[in-house]
Amino acid sequence: MDEFSxxxxxxxxxxxxxxxxxSVLSQTLQTFEIxxxxxxxxxxxxxxxxxxxxxxxxxxxxxxxVAAARNRGLELxxxxxxxxxxxxxxxxxxxxxxxxxxxxQNSHVGIVHSGWRRVRENGELIVDVTPWDNxxxxxxxxxxxxxxxxxxxxxxxxxWVEQVGFFDTQYIQACDVDWVQRLVFxxxxxxxxxxVTTYYRQHDRNESSNTSxxxxxxxxxxxxxxxxxxxxxxxxxxxxxxxxxxLVWIAWRLYMSRNLxxxxxxxxxxxxxxxxxxxxxxxxxxxxxxxxxxxxxYGHDVSDLLNSSEWTQLIQTVMS
Numbered sequence: 219m220d221e222f223s224x225x226x227x228x229x230x231x232x233x234x235x236x237x238x239x240x241s242v243l244s245q246t247l248q249t250f251e252i253x254x255x256x257x258x259x260x261x262x263x264x265x266x267x268x269x270x271x272x273x274x275x276x277x278x279x280x281x282x283x284v285a286a287a288r289n290r291g292l293e294l295x296x297x298x299x300x301x302x303x304x305x306x307x308x309x310x311x312x313x314x315x316x317x318x319x320x321x322x323q324n325s326h327v328g329i330v331h332s333g334w335r336r337v338r339e340n341g342e343l344i345v346d347v348t349p350w351d352n353x354x355x356x357x358x359x360x361x362x363x364x365x366x367x368x369x370x371x372x373x374x375x376x377x378w379v380e381q382v383g384f385f386d387t388q389y390i391q392a393c394d395v396d397w398v399q400r401l402v403f404x405x406x407x408x409x410x411x412x413x414v415t416t417y418y419r420q421h422d423r424n425e426s427s428n429t430s431x432x433x434x435x436x437x438x439x440x441x442x443x444x445x446x447x448x449x450x451x452x453x454x455x456x457x458x459x460x461x462x463x464x465l466v467w468i469a470w471r472l473y474m475s476r477n478l479x480x481x482x483x484x485x486x487x488x489x490x491x492x493x494x495x496x497x498x499x500x501x502x503x504x505x506x507x508x509x510x511x512x513x514x515x516y517g518h519d520v521s522d523l524l525n526s527s528e529w530t531q532l533i534q535t536v537m538s
Contacts, residue, residue, distance in 0.1 A: 221249035222314055223297030227287030228254055231305035232262040234419060239270060241308035246315045250301075251275060253294050257287040285385035285393035292384060300374040306419045307370040313415040317373040320411055328378035328406035329398075331356065332415040334371045336515055339421040345515025346414050356408040362453065362460045367398050371416040378406045391428060392435035399443055429475040433468045433484065440464050462491040466506045473507065473523055474516065482528035486535060496536045 224242050228235055235254075242252055252274040256263050258281025267276055277290060288302060299318060303309065317330045336344040349366035350356075382401045385393040402408065444457055453460075465488035472481035485503060492499040508518035523529050 223295035225291030234306040255287040302369040329408040334416040
């Protein structure tokens with residue numbers, strides 16, 4: 219059995235796929251298998267993979283979405299530790315070595331998470347993302363409040379993966395959030411490796427660029443979670459707070475992609491869940507947008523927000 223199973227779902231990613239694979243082959247630990255699932259690509263993905271021969275396990279399937287591609291990888295994985303790598307991301311050479319050391323020291327842990335570096339298409343630095351600044355303990359409360367999911371920056375212990383099962387294929391964009399949320403709710407212990415191990419490449423064809431779908435599915439994941447009858451009372455009591463933070467995050471994503479009409483809809487909904495008075499909520503939303511923008515490397519000027527007709531409508535709602 220290999221120590222690590224590296225699962226790379228590939229769909230029309232011929233521009234970056236080789237870089238992702240090379241970052242695995244350059245790891246300081248070499249006890250891994252690489253499983254690449256070509257999810258019906260129509261570009262040169264198959265050609266890019268040819269030179270790797272038996273250094274990878276190559277599977278082709280008709281296009282079914284990233285959740286199905288990851289599930290196929292899970293079906294084939296033999297490693298003690300499961301690691302996902304998106305086709306446009308890549309790793310530092312010590313990623314596997316540093317994360318598995320945490321598992322060896324803490325046998326009960328199911329997830330070792332790390333920071334990531336957001337880079338432009340050419341690898342130029344945007345910002346280092348260090349989510350432990352907001353969620354230092356990664357307990358259930360912090361997961362529900364911030365949900366700092368980036369699969370490429372994480373490592374999972376096989377027994378917990380077997381327990382949680384497959385990704386839900388109804389989700390196109392939020393299957394990773396749903397899967398991690400299920401793991402955490404099952405009691406899977408999580409810890410931080412407080413280092414950047416992963417490069418998240420921002421480019422014009424990122425899956426997450428479809429913010430309308432991402433917004434819809436992110437809210438659907440939360441609806442499904444809170445529809446469970448067996449939630450702990452402490453979680454149930456803070457449901458509005460968790461939903462409020464989710465809505466502000468969704469609205470920020472829509473703001474950054476200039477989907478202001480949808481942004482207004484989610485912010486209006488946030489008013490109904492906010493634990494604060496409406497006027498304080500408005501102030502907190504502005505501060506929240508500035509904070510997220512700064513953390514994600516976009517600066518923190520939200521003048522466009524404050525000058526938009528959609529924001530004016532929201533203020534009118536608050537004052538009425």
